[in-house]
Amino acid sequence: MLLAAMLGLLLRLLVRGEYVFYVKPSFLPALIAAAVVLVLMTLFVAKDAWVAIDEGEGHDHGDHDGHGHNHGEPRAALLLALPLIIVLTVAPAPLGAFSAARSTGSPAPTARAFAPLPAGDPVEVGVPDFVARAGSEQGKTLVGRKVRLVGFVTPNPAGAWWLTRFVVSCCAADAISYRVLTRDGPKLEADTWVALTGQWVAAAGTPDGIPTLQVERHTLTQPPSNPYAQ
Amino acid sequence: MRRRPDADKRQRVRSVFSLPLVLLLVAVIVVVGSRISGWSASTGISAFATVFLSIIVQATPFLVLGVLLSAAIVAFVPADLAQRALPRNRALAVPVAGAAGMLLPGCECASVPVANGLMRKGVPPAAALTFLLAAPAVNPIVLASTWVAFPNDHRMALARLVASLGAAMVVGWLWVLFGRTAWIRLPAKTEPTEGPRWLTFRHGVVHDFLHAGGYLIVGGLISAVINVVLPASWVDSLAEQVIIGVLALALLAVVMCICSEADAFVAASFTQFSPTAQLAFMVVGPMVDLKLVAMQAGIFGRDFAVRFAPTTLVCAIIASVIVGSVLL
Numbered sequence: 001m002l003l004a005a006m007l008g009l010l011l012r013l014l015v016r017g018e019y020v021f022y023v024k025p026s027f028l029p030a031l032i033a034a035a036v037v038l039v040l041m042t043l044f045v046a047k048d049a050w051v052a053i054d055e056g057e058g059h060d061h062g063d064h065d066g067h068g069h070n071h072g073e074p075r076a077a078l079l080l081a082l083p084l085i086i087v088l089t090v091a092p093a094p095l096g097a098f099s100a101a102r103s104t105g106s107p108a109p110t111a112r113a114f115a116p117l118p119a120g121d122p123v124e125v126g127v128p129d130f131v132a133r134a135g136s137e138q139g140k141t142l143v144g145r146k147v148r149l150v151g152f153v154t155p156n157p158a159g160a161w162w163l164t165r166f167v168v169s170c171c172a173a174d175a176i177s178y179r180v181l182t183r184d185g186p187k188l189e190a191d192t193w194v195a196l197t198g199q200w201v202a203a204a205g206t207p208d209g210i211p212t213l214q215v216e217r218h219t220l221t222q223p224p225s226n227p228y229a230q
Numbered sequence: 231m232r233r234r235p236d237a238d239k240r241q242r243v244r245s246v247f248s249l250p251l252v253l254l255l256v257a258v259i260v261v262v263g264s265r266i267s268g269w270s271a272s273t274g275i276s277a278f279a280t281v282f283l284s285i286i287v288q289a290t291p292f293l294v295l296g297v298l299l300s301a302a303i304v305a306f307v308p309a310d311l312a313q314r315a316l317p318r319n320r321a322l323a324v325p326v327a328g329a330a331g332m333l334l335p336g337c338e339c340a341s342v343p344v345a346n347g348l349m350r351k352g353v354p355p356a357a358a359l360t361f362l363l364a365a366p367a368v369n370p371i372v373l374a375s376t377w378v379a380f381p382n383d384h385r386m387a388l389a390r391l392v393a394s395l396g397a398a399m400v401v402g403w404l405w406v407l408f409g410r411t412a413w414i415r416l417p418a419k420t421e422p423t424e425g426p427r428w429l430t431f432r433h434g435v436v437h438d439f440l441h442a443g444g445y446l447i448v449g450g451l452i453s454a455v456i457n458v459v460l461p462a463s464w465v466d467s468l469a470e471q472v473i474i475g476v477l478a479l480a481l482l483a484v485v486m487c488i489c490s491e492a493d494a495f496v497a498a499s500f501t502q503f504s505p506t507a508q509l510a511f512m513v514v515g516p517m518v519d520l521k522l523v524a525m526q527a528g529i530f531g532r533d534f535a536v537r538f539a540p541t542t543l544v545c546a547i548i549a550s551v552i553v554g555s556v557l558l
Contacts, residue, residue: 002440006290013287022284030291037294041436076444076528083286083447090279098273099280102461112381169375170492171288173281173453176499191273209501 002080003045007038009084013092020226021094023171094227097154097190100164100177114141122146122197127165128178128229134200134211142200149180149213150221153192160185163196163213168228175228185215195219274458282454285487285521289339289446293439296340300347301434305427312353320354324402327357328395331364337489338366338516339446342525343438350416355409360402363542366490366516367394376512379494386509389557390494393513397549401542415531438529445528449521453487466502475507476554480547483515490516506554514546 010031013019019031114133117123125133125147133141151163154177162179166172183201188194197217204212316323334341345362349355366372373387380386468478479500488496493515497508518539527535 002444003436006443010287010290019287021280022287027288027291031287034291034294037298037435041432041439044432045436074441074444074528076448077440079444079447079451080440082451083283086279086283090275092283093276093280095277095280096273098277102463167495169495170489172284173288173457173486174488174492174496176496 003042005081010035018092100154103177122148131178153188165229181212278458285450292337292339296343297438300343303347305431323357327360328364331361334365341365356402356405363398376494379498393549393553397546413533445524449524469502479507479511480514483511487519487521505558509554510550513550518543
C-alpha cells in the first residue's frame with residue numbers, strides 16, 4: 001500500500017502538471033518511467049495478496065511470525081505515505097519570496113562576451129540573462145535598450161522590492177535566485193507575478209551582483225507554466 | 231529475495247485490505263485535488279513542503295533505477311562473475327571499483343541500493359563501498375556539469391575528479407584495514423536455487439524500494455526543516471576565513487542534499503568563498519548528505535552508518551583541502 005502512496009504522489013503531480021514546481025521539466029520521462037515501474041510493483045504485490053486469499057491461508061497469521069517485521073513492509077516504509085499527505089494538506093507551490101529572501105550567494109559572474117540583444121522595443125529578456133548581462137563588460141549589451149522582464153516580487157526590508165526568478169539545475173533544492181532591484185516600481189504584494197518594462201540603471205552598478213531596473217510600465221501576469229527560469 | 235511464508239502472508243493480508251482504499255484515495259485526489267488542498271498555512275510551511283517534495287520527487291526515479299539494478303544483479307548475475315571481474319587482492323580491488331564508479335552516470339540515490347546488491351553478490355565490502363562513493367561523485371555527467379558551472383576555471387573539474395576519487399579510495403582502503411563485515415547488516419542471503427529468478431527479482435525490487443525509500447523520506451524531511459529554519463545565508467558570514475569556510479560549505483553540503491549533477495552550479499554561486507571551500511562542497515555532497523546517510527542506515531544498518539558517514543566526511547574534507555591547495 002505504501003507503494004501505492006508513492007504512486008499516488010507521482011500521478012497527482014504528473015496529471016496536474018505540478019511536478020515542474022519540484023524538478024526540471026526535462027525530468028518528465030524519468031518520472032513517467034518511475035510511475036510505470038511503481039504501477040507494476042503495486043500490481044505484483046496486489047496479485048500475490050489475492051493469490052494468498054484464494055488459497056485460503058490469508059487469515060492465518062497470528063502465531064508463528066516472530067520474524068515477520070524483518071521481511072514485510074519495514075516500519076520506516078510507513079513514511080512513504082508522508083509526501084502524499086503533505087501534497088494533500090499544503091497546496092503545491094513553487095519556491096517564492098520566502099526562500100528568495102533567505103537564499104545565499106549571488107550567481108557566479110561570467111566573463112564571457114554576450115551577443116547583442118535581439119531586436120524589439122521592448123525586448124523580452126529573462127531575469128537571469130539580464131543579471132548576467134549587467135555584470136559582464138560593464139553591461140554594454142543593455143545600454144540604451146528597453147527590456148521586459150517577468151518574475152515575482154520579493155520584498156526588500158531595506159527599500160524597493162526585487163523582481164526575482166529562481167534557476168533550477170536539477171530540483172528545487174538546488175535553486176539559485178536571481179534578483180533585479182526595482183526603481184520607481186508599483187507597490188505590490190510578495191509573490192505577485194509581474195512583467196516590468198524599463199531600462200537598466202548603469203550608474204547604480206551591480207552591488208552583490210544585483211542590477212537595478214528603472215521601471216516604466218508594469219503588467220500583472222499569470223505565473224508562467226514553468227516557474228523556474230532555464 | 232524470498233521471504234518467509236508466514237511473514238509473506240501477513241504482508242499480503244495487509245496489502246489486500248489497504249490497497250483498494252489507497253487507490254480510491256488516489257483517484258479522489260487526482261479528480262478533486264484542488265478543493266482538498268485549498269489552504270496553505272504560511273509561506274514557511276509552503277517552502278518546507280516544496281523543498282521536501284523536490285528532494286523526494288527528484289530522487290524517486292533514481293531510487294527506482296537503483297533498486298531495479300540491484301535486484302537484477304542479485305537475481306540474474308552469476309555469483310562468481312564479480313569475483314572474477316575484480317582483482318583477488320582486496321586492496322587492488324578498491325581502485326578498480328573506483329574506476330568502475332566513473333562509468334555509472336547515476337545520482338547517489340541509485341548507488342546505495344546498487345552497492346547493496348554488489349555486496350550480496352559477494353563483492354568485498356571495501357570495493358562495493360568505494361564504488362558507492364565514487365559512482366555519484368565522478369561520473370561523466372557530473373564532471374561535465376562542473377566544467378560548465380565553472381567557466382572561468384576548468385581546473386575545478388579536474389580537482390573534483392582527483393579529490394573525489396582519492397577520498398573514495400582512501401575510505402575503501404581504510405575499510406580493508408579496519409572494517410568489519412559485522413557492522414554491515416545485509417538482508418538475508420539470497421539462495422539462487424530457491425524459486426524462479428524472476429520472483430527473486432520482483433521481491434528484491436519491492437523490498438529494497440520500501441527500505442531505502444522510507445529512509446530517504448527521513449533524510450529529505452530533516453534537510454527541508456533545516457532549509458526553512460536555518461537558511462543557507464547563515465554561512466555567508468563564515469566566508470572570510472579559509473578553514474572555517476571549508477568546514478561551513480562541507481557542512482552545508484551535508485545538510486542541503488543536492489543531486490551531484492546539480493551541485494556544481496550551487497557551489498559556483500558561493501562566490502565569496504575560496505575555491506577550496508567550493509571544492510569541499512562538491513566532494514562532500516555526493517558522498518555524505520542527510521538523505522544518503524539515512525538510506526545507508528536503512529539498507530546497511532545503523533552500526534554501519536555511524537562509522538561510515540563520519541569517516542567519509544573527514545576523508546572528503548581532507549582530500550578537498552589537499553587537492554585544493556595544490557591545484558586551485
